[in-house]
Amino acid sequence: MKSELLKIKCLTVSFMLVLVSTLFFSSCKTSNPDAKIDLTTGWTYTLDENAKPEDYVAFDNSILGNLETLVPEQYGFIWLKKTFTIPESLKNQNLGVYFGRISIADETYVNGAFIGGEGTCPPNEFSAWNTARFYTIPEAILNSGSNEILVKIWVDAEGSIVSNPFISTIPVARKAASREAFWNSKINLIFAFIMVVIACYHLMLYFKNRNEKENLMFALINLLSALYLSVFFYGELSFAFGTHVSFLVFQKIFSNSMPFFICYMVISFIISFVHSSEKKGVKYIRLGFLIIPVVIVLFAQDYRVLRAMRWTFMMLIPPMIYLICIIIRALVKKEKDAVTLLFGFSPLLGTFLIDIIVHNILKNYSFPYITSIGWQLVIVSLLFILANRFVKSRRQVEELNRTLENKVEARTRELSLSNSKLSEANSQLELTNNQLTEAKKKADRDLKLAANVQNSFFNPSLPNFKNWDVVYKFKPAAGVSGDFYDFFHNGTDLQGVGLFDVSGHGIASGLVTMLAKTVIDRKFRECANLPFSRVVSEIDRQITEDKGDIENYLTGVLLRIEGNQVELINAGHPKVFIRTAKNGRCYPVEPKETSEKNGIIGFGDIKQEFRAVKFKMQKGDSIILYTDCLNESVNKNGEQFTEERIAAALEDAGIGSAKSKLDYVLNRFYKFTEGSEIKDDLTVIVLQYNPQN
Template sequence: MRKRLSLLSFFLIFITLSLISCNGKKTPEKMYLTDSLSYYAADRSTTIASIKFIDNGQRTVFTKLEPKDFDKLSKFVTENTYLWIKATFVVPNSLKNTDLGLNIPYLKTCSECYLNGNLLGSYGSFPPNEFSPGYVSNYYLLPQGLLNIYGENTIYLKIWTGGSGSISKNLYISEANYAQFHSTIITFFSSKIILIFTGAMFVAFIIYLLMFIGLKKVHRHQEHIVFALLNLYTISFLLIFFAADIPFLTSSVLSYLTFLKFGFFFGAYLTIYFANGFILSFLHIHQSGKTMIIRTSILALAAIPTLTAPSYKTLSYLVIPSIILSFCQFYFTIPKLIDHLKHKETRANAKKLLKGFSPVLFCIPVDFILRCGFVYRDLPYFTLYGWQLTVITFMSFLVKQFNDIYINNIKLSNQLTDFNTHLEKQVAERTKEISEKNLILTEGLHAVSNVQKNFLPPKKRTFRGWELAISYTPLVNEVSGDLYDYYYSGENLDGIGIFDVSGHGIPSGLMTILAKGIISQHFLNGITQSEPISQVLENINKTYIQEKVNVENYITGLLFRFSSFNKKDTCSVEVANAGHPHPYLYKADTKEIVEIQYEDPREQYGMIGLNDLPVSFPPVSFRMAPDDIILCFTDGLTDACNAQHEEFGKERLKEILKSYAFESAVNIRNKIKEALLEFTNNNPSNDDITFIVLKRNNSKDYIEELQDNYIPPLTNMGA
């Protein structure tokens, strides 16, 4: 892809060169005025009449303009003088009796043109309301009535340099139609097309800004807002190229000096700043506070002298040092990029970044050769073309990213639709049987309920170093699709699990019976074979798919595994999540509550029991000390609504946990149930509600208690 982008950049440059150099017809004769140019610096009050009078005097006041000074016109003037440039020519026989035009490919900053003392027109505005016309070609029609067909003609250019004046070495006179067409082509590629590019960047800014707002809860999307701001400040930097096309810029409200400082130069510094920020964000590199301070300080050191410059001349002296200082930002990104290219796990993303920036990286040396090498300076800035291709490239990355998401969502939606259709068909087929055999099925409900009650372990239990309290509330006739279990050996708690089977009633209730045995078996096998908890959950998924045959119920769930206690009475915890609501961890030492989830949510996906769908249950590990608490729950708890259709929600749940964290697990459970009952005010629930409160206790206290009052160990409730 990088090769194709480079070829596309080369193609655009080739097309631009071709269109600028020809118009599809035989090129008419050109009279280049380069060798006849001379200059004279005069007071701002000097008029064309005064210039003609001075020029016609006995002493010569105009000095020949050497080619090496074409880009240094400002050195001939002061803040209070204008530069007058004179060119003389004689109309050749081949161009007599035809309309002529003067084409100046570029002239900075603003100018007036006179032919034999007569004003032909102007580009830009002179002080006190000075403003540049932008990067446009200056074209003037030379009327037949003002030309001296058989004698010498004189062109005067009155120029205000604005601290950085320059003029093209290729100004010429030719047939009017050709000169005007050539001027239009140059203006298009140097100015008008930049306006189009800016429109595209504004669209990119809006899209990426909306993406950042829409995905603000998803991790590692910081590059969206950074790329949005990068486009915004690039627009500010590019305004100077088409300033004449924006009315409010050329008004007297905004001075040209202010526009240069805050629009062009500050926009350039911010573009460099956010380009580096985008690189770091794209590579998922977290910036430390120290790095942010240094980078922001570099930006300030470059910007403050520029923004406070009192004059154009001072500004021209500050530009190069400030730009060099701004490029020091790359000290924080280029080494990081190289490091990412060296490592296999980060190389793909680094290469993707290089592919995105390859057009602008290709065009920068092209501009350097053409301009700094003085090959042909009338050409547009190809780096701007390369930057636009870079914007398009990263936009294409965005489109591909969301196209993949869309396709996956469609696939999942179709599968879920098929699942629901199949389930609805099964329910419809059973409806008649259910109505005819209501009594038998009612007895069946009680039977299933009794089976569930018998295979579910007690809702309150203590282990060495642990206190466990469970709330379990079925939705329909005491038959639930929720499942909880805990696994232990003697006095030691090895793990807990909480699962939610899709659907309600008998189908989901029966699936909990099937799932419980599968989960228990694989949990114990995982301990025996030292399998990671993520592998245990994946094995459960495979076995459940095989055992449930044609039943379409799927399961979400959490599976925890605990280690033994160390000398400091802490233990390690491993948890894997299969599409279940994230549990909470209360840390007693900081009195803070955190959601237990994998660092990159995009790498955790899938549920148990959906055939042919990929799953990834990466493990999350942490440590627990005495008084730390785990709270896990099914979505029936947080989704429970009151009469106003307001949800109980996660924030309310966290507030209760934090407020009563010092109490026992049983009391915390009871406080949550009381708060839920008060909130819903007996409003009917739409789902089963199950939650587990697991609190760490002092493991040594438990040992002492057993010595005083020994209780024989129970068998594993999950077996």
């Protein structure tokens, strides 16, 4: 755990330092001002295509990043003009002009000659805001004295020149444009490709094991993120956009809607990752925070309206707060993956803060936005975390296989040695009938003593519980039972019920039964204020420790009751059914996700996970608990009674007391198995909620 956190932390810090340092120095101006002509100041503008030179108006250079403020209704063309002279170091050669990023579209002229343009104007408007502008100025069109550069910019709710434009030699201008293109578009294209590869890989893992839904969610997060990143690199893929889809539709889907889908999937992934639960109502609210803003932006009539709808991004705040609460709750519950997850998301927070400081406080628009890169680093961190979890799971499985193989091999050797010794003893000793009879009597006395000791641990009678009607049937197949049950109560207040089945038979199984019953009773009461999953984990740890090398383990069901609220954990036991008084139907009580199966208790050093199911009882609702004798016993044809027949019998039992329901189920069971021997311990418990008020 610590090494994993250290790796993620080092990766995050190193990336952030390299990223910020590289971007900062790459955005600084060159130290040789004579080698270039600065275009950040001295501009004039007009809104009239046929304006005379004297009609151009000077404006504050800080408005270069917000040219839409100069255009009526923020819709139309604006012409920017600047005069310049060429220094001696740049004369007599072709030059390059670097304009960086311009939105929405531009056409650039030098001394009246067209030198280049990006983006398209209406009627097929499409922004080229993230395309780094680099145009060549032929020597033939330049004057030795004064020269004029004119930029025609199409404005639609936004218009800007956000970099530090200049004229210089072609290599210098091209290098600046290449650097800008890399940090603002190409790097996002690279990451998008990587995300698609990651998505394909995790989809493959999911289709190989559909229980691992985290792989499906992570794959969808990567695909959605790759689609969102197209906002930054679509200029690199002119064949994919522009003529095939309108700019308005593109912005609606990829820029304004995709973040809400990503946020929804990320929260779903985190809930699954930290094994958290989510109420249906909360899930529907979260779904509303996805659907409502998406529907709103899809109805935008034009790009100006869409830009005005940026307030919809405020609807990302409640889901993000909810995400933080999930992680904090996981930290409080000491979920082992919560801290790792927190570090995995830290790059996004860091880059977001950097963007806020640099662009909104320092007003440095030449510095590229890096929040998307922070999110890409989060993807890498999550990939590392999932890979690490996968490796750990594989190691646990390999260790389990190795341990089981060793145990089977050791038991085989023991059995072989025992058979050898038995054969030797039979060949050397001939026991008389009296000796055999005496040995049998002694074994019967020991077994009877063990049965008496075990029976003293069980409740021969129960109080009349307030609000609960409780009955049970306990019938050991032999003197010593591997089944045991317990009712936790304070006077007439029922606080919990447990039913367990110890593997194996005989005295050893009976001793483990008594040991486990003592541990469960103590831990249930000591850990009353802990999460229910922690209670069962403590029971598992203590039983594993106390029984030592004894290989018997437990399956079972434990309920914790408070009023009509029930928490239930099924540790490898047969299904528990609830019969509702409302419609008389039976339903299994189990996690919604079938992959969330619990472990068993006392199974060696392999850590088990236990998840609780919470539900409320209504008046007349009843619950049936049973050991595997009830569902696995067979009739004369070799057919098992099955869990389905148990549920059907409880449904057919009709209304009435808990005892009438228990009797009906057992009568149907005995009739089904008539003529067959019942070879296992039988225990059945029926609980019926009958509130007095």
